[in-house]
Amino acid sequence: xxxxxxxxxxxxxxxxxxxxxxxxxxxxxxxxxxxxxxxxxxxxxxxxxxxxxxxxxxxxxxxxxxxxxxxxxxxxxxxxxxxxxxxxxxxxxxxxxxxxxxxxxxxxxxxxxxxxxxxxxxxxxxxxxx
Numbered sequence: 857x858x859x860x861x862x863x864x865x866x867x868x869x870x871x872x873x874x875x876x877x878x879x880x881x882x883x884x885x886x887x888x889x890x891x892x893x894x895x896x897x898x899x900x901x902x903x904x905x906x907x908x909x910x911x912x913x914x915x916x917x918x919x920x921x922x923x924x925x926x927x928x929x930x931x932x933x934x935x936x937x938x939x940x941x942x943x944x945x946x947x948x949x950x951x952x953x954x955x956x957x958x959x960x961x962x963x964x965x966x967x968x969x970x971x972x973x974x975x976x977x978x979x980x981x982x983x984x985x986x
Contacts, residue, residue: 860900867899870907874941918942919955926956926971927963935971939978949984 871886872879886895907917922942925935942952952975960968 863900866907867902870902871899873944874937914945915942915947918945918947919951922947922952922955923959926959926968929967929970932974935974936978939975940982943979943982943984949979952979 868879868882871877871882875882875885877885883892883895883899886898889895890898907914912920918938918941921938922935925931925938939952943949953972956968956972956975959971
């Protein structure tokens, strides 16, 4: 268990990595997207708690988050950011596409196909097509 200050620092670092920003700019950037109160919650909970523990690797965490976002649907901007972050965490484009293909069976073809279009577009933008 980490204390609140360390959790916040870890959250800022996680979002800095995801957004490719200095940690000092994360709060303002995230606040402009989702509002200051929700940004603070995200920094401390999602960023600081979810991405700081070492039980799962960042690569494994990225694959889990991609799975959740694909199956939820309607989270396009979040999925785009997490596709980029997953690649930086060592998930290959082939693995990302295979994950979406597998989820078509369990989450439904429409959500997985819509996600695949977005994933392929994002990977193309990174120059990382399978």
